Amino acid sequence: NETGKGYEFINKIVGGTIPKEYIGPVDKGIQEALLGGIIAGYEVIDVKVTLYDGSYHDVDSNEMAFKIAGSMAVKEGVRKAGPQLLEPMMKVEIETPEDFVGDVIGDISSRRGRVEGMMPLEGTGMTQIRSVVPLADMFGYATDIRSKTQGRGTFTMEFEQYEPVPTNIAETIIAKYKGTEAAV
Known part of the structure; x- marks a missing residue:
């Protein structure tokens, strides 16, 4: 359907x-x-x-x-x-001081996220970063964003859509479900 x-x-x-x-x-x-x-x-x-x-x-x-x-x-x-395993993807908007933009983008990428846009917030010294990140990789993010931005970064997160889980991760999930471990 x-x-x-x-x-x-x-x-x-x-x-x-x-x-x-x-x-x-x-x-x-x-x-x-x-x-x-x-x-x-x-x-x-x-x-x-x-x-x-x-x-x-x-x-x-x-x-x-x-x-x-x-x-x-x-x-x-x-x-x-041929079903696909899907995962919830979250729209994540981050406001960070300009000095930490690189660290924040690197962190989003390490969480399998995609940066979809950036915009300086005029006169504030802050940048807004718009991204989409798998929910599975967002746990603990509130602590991590504060740590990476000396406590000055903030974010909002809301459901965006479901997307296929990458094959290597899907294989691991399926193997765990079946009670075996995927070969590494």
Whole structure:
């Protein structure tokens, strides 16, 4: 599904190949599987699932069987689709004395951040730095910015968007989730 569209379930069953009372359990199984994650235990977002066909048996079919079938089908489909692990990216605006701009930019870069702009704040001796930084690398930043700017730097941070986790980091996260360590 398109970014930001969330989960969408479309029932395209025709001719009663699956009785109506089993469509809801299929949907519920899919939603539970997506919530529990497929590759590293994190929720799968922005997915459109279309149910085209299926079968049932008068004796052996029940709601639980269709819920499990929905869960298994979406897990297989997501794996085949090549899912990406995403991470929250934060818009970080920093105000720092001009003397410390280089140190602050170096620190943002060391946190996998991107500097998107700088602007001197006229008559203040301060510079505003606009950047985007992964949330995972922002822990402890309040202390670090004070340390790098002799207590005179400040920052604000707000959610910007989700972006794919770099491959090497994603591999480490997935390996930890699976209970193994990635080879270094």
